[in-house]
Amino acid sequence: MRVGVVTFPGSLDDRDAARAVRVAGGEAVPLWHADPSLHDVDAVILPGGFSYGDYLRCGAIARFAPVMDSIVLAAHDGLPVLGICNGFQVLCEAHLLPGALIRNDSRRFVCRDQLLAVENTGTRWTAHYRQGQEILIPIKNGEGGYVADKRTLDELEASGRVVVRYAGGNPNGSYRDIAGISNEAGNVVGLMPHPEHAVEALTGPGTDGLGFFASLLGVAA
Amino acid sequence: MARVVVDVVLKPEILDPQGQAIVGALGRLGIHGVHDVRQGKHFELDVDDAVDDATVARLADTLLANPVIENFSIRRA
Numbered sequence: 449m450r451v452g453v454v455t456f457p458g459s460l461d462d463r464d465a466a467r468a469v470r471v472a473g474g475e476a477v478p479l480w481h482a483d484p485s486l487h488d489v490d491a492v493i494l495p496g497g498f499s500y501g502d503y504l505r506c507g508a509i510a511r512f513a514p515v516m517d518s519i520v521l522a523a524h525d526g527l528p529v530l531g532i533c534n535g536f537q538v539l540c541e542a543h544l545l546p547g548a549l550i551r552n553d554s555r556r557f558v559c560r561d562q563l564l565a566v567e568n569t570g571t572r573w574t575a576h577y578r579q580g581q582e583i584l585i586p587i588k589n590g591e592g593g594y595v596a597d598k599r600t601l602d603e604l605e606a607s608g609r610v611v612v613r614y615a616g617g618n619p620n621g622s623y624r625d626i627a628g629i630s631n632e633a634g635n636v637v638g639l640m641p642h643p644e645h646a647v648e649a650l651t652g653p654g655t656d657g658l659g660f661f662a663s664l665l666g667v668a669a
Numbered sequence: 670m671a672r673v674v675v676d677v678v679l680k681p682e683i684l685d686p687q688g689q690a691i692v693g694a695l696g697r698l699g700i701h702g703v704h705d706v707r708q709g710k711h712f713e714l715d716v717d718d719a720v721d722d723a724t725v726a727r728l729a730d731t732l733l734a735n736p737v738i739e740n741f742s743i744r745r746a
Contacts, residue, residue: 504710505735512732541735548737550679555686595683595738621684 449665452479452489454519454535456510460497461644465532468644469493472661481513491528491572491664492519494535496588496642506549506591507537516542528572528664529636533589536628536638545629545638546604547596552589553621561653562587562641563616564627568608571634576663582615583656585646587627592640594622594629604629612639670715672746673725677734678709713746 451469453476455462466476477489481499486492500509510516516538523529523544531539539545552558561584566577577583596604601624604610612628620640628639643657679685688706695703712733716725725743734741 504732508732508735540737546737548735550683550738551686553684553686555690593684597737 449474449491450477450487450489451475451661451664452477452486452492454479454481454492454494454515456481456497456499456513456538458498458501459495459534461495461532461642462497464642465493465495465644468647468657468661471647472658472665473667474661474665479515481510481515484514484518486515486518486522486527491530492522493644494519494529494531494538495644496533496535499534499538502534502591505537505541506534507539507541510534510538511541520544523631523636526633526635530573530660530664531636531638532642532644533592533640536640537591539636539638544636545631546600547594547629549591549640550593550595551591552593552619554619557588557590558592558619559586559588560619561585562614562619562627564612564641565615566611567613568611568630568634570608571611571630571637571663573637573660573663574611576659583612583646583659584653585641585643585657586652587619587641589620589640592620592622594620594626594640596623601626607632611637612641671718671720673714673716673720674744674746675712675714675725675729675733675741676709677712677729677739677741678707680738680740683738 469476614625643660646652646657691706
């Protein structure tokens with residue numbers, strides 16, 4: 449399976465995301481922000497970082513990159529899309545996911561290993577986890593507070609679209625401890641923590657993040 | 670050419686940690702009596718006269734502000 453990883457100016461974790469795809473057994477295909485072609489990929493990852501220097505708002509400029517027009521159209525047709533950290537912010541700015549991410553309530557950049565509870569295993573990116581499974585993966589953000597109005601939050605909860613929730617403490621003030629959500633169809637998922645940093649024991653707290661990529665590829669994690 | 674000013678502020682119900690940090694710094698500066706600060710963004714646009722209000726509203730609503738968390742106001746200077 450060919451998995452595209454987008455590089456925007458200021459992306460940081462595109463190489464790690466591509467590596468995670470390869471570790472899980474997929475083929476990582478680099479996609480460039482200024483190139484509208486998706487090069488026949490079967491899925492897309494929007495990686496972490498500081499696209500366009502986080503100017504204006506995190507993800508606000510990246511949303512208008514040529515590659516994003518193609519991704520938005522393809523996502524509506526069912527293309528699996530995973531947004532990690534800055535990628536999650538881009539997905540919210542592009543209205544592929546509801547809500548927004550604001551500065552951490554602690555006013556501090558948070559960088560630590562974070563416990564998450566997987567609450568929806570019905571998405572293209574989480575099928576390999578057990579419902580309620582707790583996983584440990586790194587989080588690193590300054591603007592990771594998930595906010596949305598009450599109606600949107602209630603709708604997300606009622607339809608099971610809260611994919612992962614912070615466990616063992618909320619690191620950034622996210623409403624209802626929400627760490628990641630999906631769209632209605634379950635093909636688009638965004639989360640602030642970084643599963644791509646937890647795919648090999650050598651460089652992460654464990655391999656709990658591998659399940660996101662293995663789920664997509666349909667292989668054992 | 671015309672000058673258009675767009676001001677963007679977080680909605681009242683959205684927490685503003687930067688504003689809170691400023692309130693804290695004012696106390697350390699020895700200034701008391703400031704209870705709340707809301708930080709926003711101020712944009713000055715030089716536009717052709719042909720750019721109408723609807724167009725400015727659209728660019729403010731789609732790019733300068735995120736209506737999920739922010740309100741904006743427009744005035745011609």
